[in-house]
Amino acid sequence: MSGQIDAPPRRRAGRMLPRMTALRRREALTGYLFILPAGIGLLAFFVLPTLRAAQISLTHWNLMRPAKWAGFENYARLWADAQFWDSMWITLCYVLYNIPVQTALGLLIAVLADRLAKSVALRAVIIAPYLISNVVAGLVWLLMLDPLIGMTNSFLGLLGLAPQGFLSSPDQSLISVAAISIWRHAGFTALLFYAGLQAIPKDLYEAARLDGASEAAMFRLITLPLLRPVLVFVLVTSIVGSFQVFDVIAVTTQGGPAGSTRAVLWYIYENAFQFSRMGYASAMSMVLFAILVLVTLAQMRLLRGDRSDLG
Amino acid sequence: MTVSPRLRRLSGQAVLGLVCLISLLPVWMVLKTAVTLPADIFATADKLWPASITFGNFLRVLGLPSEVAPPANAGAAISFGLAPPTTVIYTALLVSGQLFFSSLAAYAFARLRFPGRDAIFYSFIAATMIPSIVLFIPNFILIRQLGLLNTFAGMVAPNILMLPFAVFFLRQFFLTTPKELEEAARLDGLNWFRIYWHVALPLQRGPMATLAILLSIQAWNDFFWPFLTGQDESVQVMAVALAQYQSQTGQGQPDWTGLMAAVMLSIIPVLILLVFFGRRIVESLQTSGMK
Numbered sequence: 188m189s190g191q192i193d194a195p196p197r198r199r200a201g202r203m204l205p206r207m208t209a210l211r212r213r214e215a216l217t218g219y220l221f222i223l224p225a226g227i228g229l230l231a232f233f234v235l236p237t238l239r240a241a242q243i244s245l246t247h248w249n250l251m252r253p254a255k256w257a258g259f260e261n262y263a264r265l266w267a268d269a270q271f272w273d274s275m276w277i278t279l280c281y282v283l284y285n286i287p288v289q290t291a292l293g294l295l296i297a298v299l300a301d302r303l304a305k306s307v308a309l310r311a312v313i314i315a316p317y318l319i320s321n322v323v324a325g326l327v328w329l330l331m332l333d334p335l336i337g338m339t340n341s342f343l344g345l346l347g348l349a350p351q352g353f354l355s356s357p358d359q360s361l362i363s364v365a366a367i368s369i370w371r372h373a374g375f376t377a378l379l380f381y382a383g384l385q386a387i388p389k390d391l392y393e394a395a396r397l398d399g400a401s402e403a404a405m406f407r408l409i410t411l412p413l414l415r416p417v418l419v420f421v422l423v424t425s426i427v428g429s430f431q432v433f434d435v436i437a438v439t440t441q442g443g444p445a446g447s448t449r450a451v452l453w454y455i456y457e458n459a460f461q462f463s464r465m466g467y468a469s470a471m472s473m474v475l476f477a478i479l480v481l482v483t484l485a486q487m488r489l490l491r492g493d494r495s496d497l498g
Numbered sequence: 499m500t501v502s503p504r505l506r507r508l509s510g511q512a513v514l515g516l517v518c519l520i521s522l523l524p525v526w527m528v529l530k531t532a533v534t535l536p537a538d539i540f541a542t543a544d545k546l547w548p549a550s551i552t553f554g555n556f557l558r559v560l561g562l563p564s565e566v567a568p569p570a571n572a573g574a575a576i577s578f579g580l581a582p583p584t585t586v587i588y589t590a591l592l593v594s595g596q597l598f599f600s601s602l603a604a605y606a607f608a609r610l611r612f613p614g615r616d617a618i619f620y621s622f623i624a625a626t627m628i629p630s631i632v633l634f635i636p637n638f639i640l641i642r643q644l645g646l647l648n649t650f651a652g653m654v655a656p657n658i659l660m661l662p663f664a665v666f667f668l669r670q671f672f673l674t675t676p677k678e679l680e681e682a683a684r685l686d687g688l689n690w691f692r693i694y695w696h697v698a699l700p701l702q703r704g705p706m707a708t709l710a711i712l713l714s715i716q717a718w719n720d721f722f723w724p725f726l727t728g729q730d731e732s733v734q735v736m737a738v739a740l741a742q743y744q745s746q747t748g749q750g751q752p753d754w755t756g757l758m759a760a761v762m763l764s765i766i767p768v769l770i771l772l773v774f775f776g777r778r779i780v781e782s783l784q785t786s787g788m789k
Contacts, residue, residue, distance in 0.1 A: 211611070217690040218612035225603035225622070228659025233625040236636035243636060250639070296517055299510045311776035312518045314783065315525070318768050320719030322737040326744065326761050327524045330531060336754065338527055341544035374521060375783070382784040431629055434721050438741045452631055459635050460726065472632045479629060 244469035254466070261470035271471060273446070274454040275478075277361060281450055282429045284365035289425065290418075292369065293376030298410070300377065301384045310381065313374035321371065321434030328367045329354065329439050354439050357447040364448055367435050376421055383417030384410070419490045426486070427479055451475055525765065531758035532556065536569035539754050555759035568753050574746055576756040579731055581739040582763060588724070588735050589717040592654045596713055597706065600664035605694045607665065608672035609680070619669070626662045630722060638726050648730035656723065664709060667786055671705040672698065708782045711775055715768055736764040 219226075244261055248254035265271050300309060316324065331338050332353035340350040353363045387410065395405050411418075433452040436442060442449040442457070449457075455475070459468035526546070531539070532555055534548040542549050554566025559578050568575030606612075607619045637656050646652030675698075683697045699706070721737040728734060729742070740760060744752065772779060 214610055214690070215612035218606045218610035218615065221606035221610065221690075221694070222603045222618065224599040225660035225665060226618070228599070228656075229622060229625055231640075232637055232656040232659075233628060233633065236633045236640070237628055239636040239639075240632045243639075250642070296514070299514050303507065303510050304514060307777045307780055309514065309518070310780045310784075311772055312521055314780065315769070315772060316521050318715055318719075318772060318779070319525075319765055320721060320737055322719075322721050322740055323761055323764055326740060326757065327528050329744075330754065330758060331524050331527060335751070336540060336543035338523075338544065344544075370520070370524070374517070378780065378784050427629075431631065437721075437725070438744045441745060455631055460638075465635060465639065469632075469635050472629065472635060476629050476632050480627075483627075 240469045241473060243465055244473050246466045248465040249463040250465060251463070257466055261467045262474075264467065265470055265474060270446075270449075271451075271454065274449050274451045277448065278430055278432070278450045278452075281361055281365055281432055282426060284362055285368050285429045286422070286426055288365075289369045289373050289376055290421065292373040293380050293421070296373065296377035297380035297384055298406070300381055310378055314378055315374070316371045317375035319371070322438050324367055324371045325435040325438040328363070328370070332363055355444060357445045360440050360444060360447045364432070364435050364439065367439070368429065368432065372425065376425065379417055379421050380414065383414045387413045415490065419487070422490070423483055423486050427483060430475070430479060430482070525769075528758045528761050528765070531754055532762040533759075534755050535566060536753070536755045539569075555755045556763065559756050559759045559763065566755075568756055574743070575753045576739075576743045576760055578736065578739055578760055578763070579734070581734050581736045584733055585718060585735040585737075585764070588650065588653060588720075589714055591650060592658055592717045592720075593710060593713045595654065595658035596661045596664050597710060599659050600661055601668050601699060601702075601706065602694065603660070604665045604668035605672055605698055608669045609677065609698070610690065619665075622660065622662045622665055625660075634723065634726060637723075641727055647727055648733050650733060653724050653728045653733065653735075661713070663786075664713065667709055668702065668705065671702050675701055708778050711771055711779060712782060712786075715771065715779075718764075718768060736760070740764070 243254070245257055245259070246254040247257045247260070296313065300313075319327070330336070332340075334340060334350060334352055334355060337353070339353065343350060352359055354360050391409050391413075392405055395409060400408070431452050432450050433456065436448050436450060436453050440448040442453045451471070452475075455468050455471045458464045458471065530542075530546065530548050533551045533553065534542055535550060535552055535554075538549045552566055554564040557564035558566055558568065559576060560582070561577055561579060603622075607615060633656070641647055641652040641655060644652070646655065679701070680693050680697050683693045688696070719737065720735065721741070724735050725738050725741060728738060734742070740757075743757065743760075747753075
């Protein structure tokens with residue numbers, strides 16, 4: 188049925204060029220010319236590399252000698268590589284430390300800012316950490332969390348707590364990296380929620396208040412459901428982003444101590460660019476790609492991201 | 499459970515205040531460390547204010563004559579070398595290319611009619627879904643085969659021609675602008691490029707400026723790709739120089755005052771943009787991040 192509906196326009200599109208008037212043909216040609224540079228960029232650096240990555244993943248290649256066909260050997264090796272799965276597990280833990288706290292904090296800040304302080308200055312301060320690069324955020328917190336001269340241990344001392352190792356302790360390094368990411372992203376998350384809150388009609392709250400609803404009930408029954416499209420967007424992008432944590436690790440722990448922050452991107456990076464295992468690294472990147480697609484689809488489904496409760 | 503509205507308000511404000519403090523305090527500590535003498539670093543570690551203020555760390559990081567010597571006990575002292583001007587060139591190259599090519603494409607997607615237009619547009623958006631590491635390996639190999647490692651050309655190549663976000667952002671603005679002026683220009687016999695350049699683009703000065711600010715911050719902060727393709731000192735951007743210094747230091751104590759002066763140098767331009775264009779940045783991130 189749908190095939191029949193689709194068919195006529197497609198046929199027409201095929202014949203469009205010769206049938207078009209000279210003017211329309213010029214317009215179409217200009218259109219293609221205008222998107223040509225961007226189209227070349229898309230093809231050369233996005234589409235072809237994706238296909239090429241799939242192809243490289245089926246070879247052994249150290250860039251010194253020509254690539255050697257390997258079939259699915261890299262995938263078999265990956266399946267049996269405990270370190271790869273360990274790095275996936277570390278990444279998953281990182282995501283689980285990161286996302287709930289970041290999202291909850293973002294929501295809290297957004298609701299408070301919406302109620303109490305709508306000034307742009309406040310929002311500018313809150314997103315300042317987001318405008319700083321990951322690399323710099325990592326170094327800022329390398330200073331703050333340093334066991335010897337870091338402010339954080341001085342603060343713990345004031346509370347009567349023992350100094351901690353943070354990034355240099357295998358037990359705390361991953362949580363520390365997650366905390367740095369939360370510091371950098373919570374404000375930006377809050378800004379997105381804040382924008383979502385502006386779209387919720389205020390008379391809903393007034394009506395609920397007249398009916399004697401509590402703040403908590405209003406949050407649960409009005410705010411959360413109506414914020415869902417934003418929530419889905421934030422969750423999907425931040426989860427996909429956190430699976431790819433790299434920069435902060437590159438400047439703080441470099442996968443250490445004792446491999447405790449060897450997240451999957453760091454492991455792929457090591458294989459590709461330190462051990463020159465292009466085939467193996469590509470195979471891992473393809474698996475990560477597949478996992479991220481599945482995670483995204485699952486989230487869209489679970490959270491029904493395509494539908495809004497408003498209207 | 500009845501909490502007085504006033505108390506609730508007050509505690510809410512306290513939380514917001516705390517959030518601001520946590521956002522800014524680390525940046526303050528970086529600045530404080532950057533103006534501290536290397537000898538004072540341990541004595542003033544838990545103070546909010548330096549014992550004395552020096553700009554020597556900034557000077558020595560930039561390779562200028564400075565009365566402040568790098569600490570003797572630390573590992574290598576950090577030197578930025580050419581990194582600051584390199585970062586400026588990298589950002590300027592990338593952003594001007596992105597603005598031009600993306601606005602050209604966005605204009606075509608918004609105004610011109612050609613077969614396959616919308617399908618091509620959505621394939622641009624879909625490209626953002628591909629994880630960077632999938633692309634980085636083949637792109638690195640390509641740039642290496644072309645002999646463009648450690649050149650500006652290699653560092654900007656993958657993103658200068660097309661940035662899906664920029665195309666998307668500008669297309670929205672072209673679509674919501676009335677097209678009467680452009681139609682009049684068309685009747686006057688102007689060709690499409692002239693209409694785009696002389697009529698349509700000048701109407702989007704505001705959005706173009708906003709986009710330029712956002713893209714500049716993004717390019718300024720770029721790390722992974724320049725880290726792979728621009729390791730050589732002659733083309734190192736600041737983020738790469740910082741990461742390389744840090745990885746050479748390893749577990750030892752870094753040259754803290756120099757490192758933080760370097761960090762501060764790389765934050766200052768972004769902070770200046772935030773101070774002058776705060777409203778623009780906040781409002782554009784707020785709406786464009788939603789798409």
